[in-house]
Amino acid sequence: MKIQVSADLTYRFPEPTQIIGLVEAAYSADQIVVSEKLTLSPKVEVMSDAGLGGERRFRTCLLGDVTITYRAEVDNGDRALVPRNARQHLWGELPQEVLPYLLPSRFCPSDQFQRFALREFGDAGDGAGRVMAIMEWIGRHVDYVPGVSTAETDAAHTFTVRAGVCRDFTHLGITLCRALSIPSRAVSAYAVDLQPPDFHAVIEVFIGNRWWLVDPTRLAPVAGLVRIADGRDAADIAFLSSDKPCNLVSQAISAEWID
Known part of the structure; x- marks a missing residue:
């Protein structure tokens, strides 16, 4: 099944602040990222890499009011529910x-x-x-x-x-x-x-x-x-970690089926 996801996060950083962001859909075996775009406004350079589980963290330093915007189309296939006979392992x-x-x-x-x-x-x-x-x-x-x-x-x-x-x-x-x-x-x-x-x-x-x-x-x-x-x-799994205090100004998250 295909799903459209979006995140719009605006933060206020009173002084230069290092952050780690975690809002991008994971590259994992149970879902495919069909298309996506991550932007920060005002524009700043970011470093991004993937972890062993396919999660992707971006890192940068921010100051003032900054909006993080993410859009993606993801196909997560046909997710199965836990089967009743799934056994516990030693x-x-x-x-x-x-x-x-x-x-x-x-x-x-x-x-x-x-x-x-x-x-x-x-x-x-x-x-x-x-x-x-x-x-x-x-x-x-x-x-x-x-x-x-x-x-x-x-x-x-x-x-x-x-x-x-x-x-x-x-x-x-x-x-x-x-x-x-x-x-x-x-x-x-x-x-x-x-x-x-x-x-x-x-x-x-x-x-x-x-x-x-x-x-x-x-x-x-x-x-x-x-x-x-x-x-x-x-x-x-925090969606934003920082080395100094910051304030969340606004947040809008959505996830919708794509027909």
């Missing part, structure tokens, strides 16, 4: 590059949740059964409420307050999956049908010998996701 069966996603990270303290996860989801089957049980639990017990979390909120806090936004749902889902020894990572994406339109955070789990996308918020169809980047948690 640690010895996992590829080396998957192993870091078994471990706790800054926003996902999975080591603190092992007893709860085993008690709550240990009998839910194997692999896909456990993942779906975790998603069902989050759907029943966590409310989608903007404004109750901050950039510093971790999964333990979300577990306590039982509310948050996509980032918080994702961190909690990752934490519970890792607590059950299911490799799990955060994915940033453009998302068709997401309301209000914004960058979206979802989960990817490694079961059945591959990675599968899952949206714990259930706010956007997996078929309508355009991958930007993946990482251990939100710290790895």
Whole structure:
């Protein structure tokens, strides 16, 4: 399926500020970037390179009011949902590059949740059964409420307050999956049908010998996701990182099916 995505981000930089931007659609096996254009206004030189997962970060130094504009047409094929028979792997069966996603990270303290996860989801089957049980639990017990979390909120806090936004749902889902020894990572994406339109955070789990996308918020169809980047948690996939304080002036994000 083909999807048109766009991002218009205006920031104010009071002094020269180094930034890393992460808004371009990834070059990955599950999607093809048909066409795209990244511009910064006023025009500045940028350095851009691709990571091992196909994510693309651009780097530059900015001052004053700057608008970052990105447009792309992406074909993400026919994304499959997690099959019910996808099994969980023993640690010895996992590829080396998957192993870091078994471990706790800054926003996902999975080591603190092992007893709860085993008690709550240990009998839910194997692999896909456990993942779906975790998603069902989050759907029943966590409310989608903007404004109750901050950039510093971790999964333990979300577990306590039982509310948050996509980032918080994702961190909690990752934490519970890792607590059950299911490799799990955060994915940033453009998302068709997401309301209000914004960058979206979802989960990817490694079961059945591959990675599968899952949206714990259930706010956007997996078929309508355009991958930007993946990482251990939100710290790895922020759409803008800077070495000095800056202010977001305006933001407009969209993702639409192309007939």
